[in-house]
Amino acid sequence: MTLEFDPIEEAAANWRSAGWGAIDAMTAATSITRAHQILSGRIDAALAPLGLNFSRFEVLALLSFTREGKLPLGKVGDRLQVHPASVTNTVDRLEADGYVRREPHPSDRRTTLAVLTAKGRSRAERGAAALADIEFGVAGMGARARAETDQAILELRSAAGDFV
Amino acid sequence: MTLEFDPIEEAAANWRSAGWGAIDAMTAATSITRAHQILSGRIDAALAPLGLNFSRFEVLALLSFTREGKLPLGKVGDRLQVHPASVTNTVDRLEADGYVRREPHPSDRRTTLAVLTAKGRSRAERGAAALADIEFGVAGMGARARAETDQAILELRSAAGDFV
DNA sequence: AACAAATACTTGGACGTCAAAGTATTTGGA
DNA sequence: TCCAAATACTTTGACGTCCAAGTATTTGTT
Numbered sequence A, B: 001m002t003l004e005f006d007p008i009e010e011a012a013a014n015w016r017s018a019g020w021g022a023i024d025a026m027t028a029a030t031s032i033t034r035a036h037q038i039l040s041g042r043i044d045a046a047l048a049p050l051g052l053n054f055s056r057f058e059v060l061a062l063l064s065f066t067r068e069g070k071l072p073l074g075k076v077g078d079r080l081q082v083h084p085a086s087v088t089n090t091v092d093r094l095e096a097d098g099y100v101r102r103e104p105h106p107s108d109r110r111t112t113l114a115v116l117t118a119k120g121r122s123r124a125e126r127g128a129a130a131l132a133d134i135e136f137g138v139a140g141m142g143a144r145a146r147a148e149t150d151q152a153i154l155e156l157r158s159a160a161g162d163f164v
Numbered sequence C: 001a002a003c004a005a006a007t008a009c010t011t012g013g014a015c016g017t018c019a020a021a022g023t024a025t026t027t028g029g030a
Numbered sequence D: 001t002c003c004a005a006a007t008a009c010t011t012t013g014a015c016g017t018c019c020a021a022g023t024a025t026t027t028g029t030t
Helices: A007-017 A023-050 A054-064 A073-080 A084-096 A118-133 A143-159 B007-017 B023-050 B054-064 B073-080 B084-096 B118-133 B143-159
Strands: A070-072 A100-104 A112-116 B070-072 B100-104 B112-116
Touching (some): A007 B073, A023 A118, A054 A100, A054 A112, A054 A118, A073 A084, A084 A100, A118 B023, A143 B023, B007 B023, B023 B054, B023 B118, B054 B084, B054 B100, B054 B112, B070 B073, B084 B100, B112 B118
Antiparallel strands (some): A100 A112, B100 B112
């Protein structure tokens, strides 16, 4: 719903009046939270007709980028930075829909491989096209704004120890 | 876990190799998604000792900013931009903990007011201090990066029709 | 005044995320 | 070689979000 004032700007004013600290951090965190809500809603809506959502699409896309279309489940979790239990859940759903198969690892009995099926590869490509069509849910944000967001968040991701 | 490469940068390269479009939008969306995951994890961890999480803290903070510490549930949802069912759930939890009370609206029988208790007000203040202490989960992101993020996401929020 | 449409909130259900715990397997150190 | 520690994945449970549907009330139109 459309408000007649910017709720984040008002929150900043309220926060200031209350004498609470870290206003710039508060607006940044709240902005990111709202942006995520907007874009994930848009992305999931765009993928729904394909029977996918962002999480499931990301697994398909990741597998499609590998040479043989397969990866250990743990690697999937590492690359997508999600919890192992979430990987299990996501792969369960994809397997149920025939987009992915589970295979034992050839030499490590602890490990399971997620293997992209032809149906899954095709679905990944259609999902990619659908997402490009809606600009990944960030339509309305200019090219410069996107680049600045990338750079700004790179600082946060780096500080959080995402990569060296 | 720390990877030896930036997963978003690698995704961009993969996406490009696959000939898929809207790479700049993809990295922006994925960056925001990751940033949200980082900051919400940090925020909820900081609030957990107070028996709160971000959603519940936000309701307490919003109520504390009003003149009488009370708002209709629907207004809470509008201001915080969350679904009515989520407001119900959040207020249920806060009421159970004694931070908020429900009151009928004086003249509109459809409407329920969420009323901040003294205990809730005190908890809001402690939560605010805890969040300021961790810079709202965006520690590691400089002041300029925060401002740029705000501005960039303002474009998205505006385009999404959040306010006029 | 009567009635349809809109509004307000709740309930029930689905869902994806994460934590904790558990089992099986592999690795590394003594 | 043996065993403790680490690794890999799954299961269970809790939780917050949103959708859809439902009930009660208010508003707007005729």
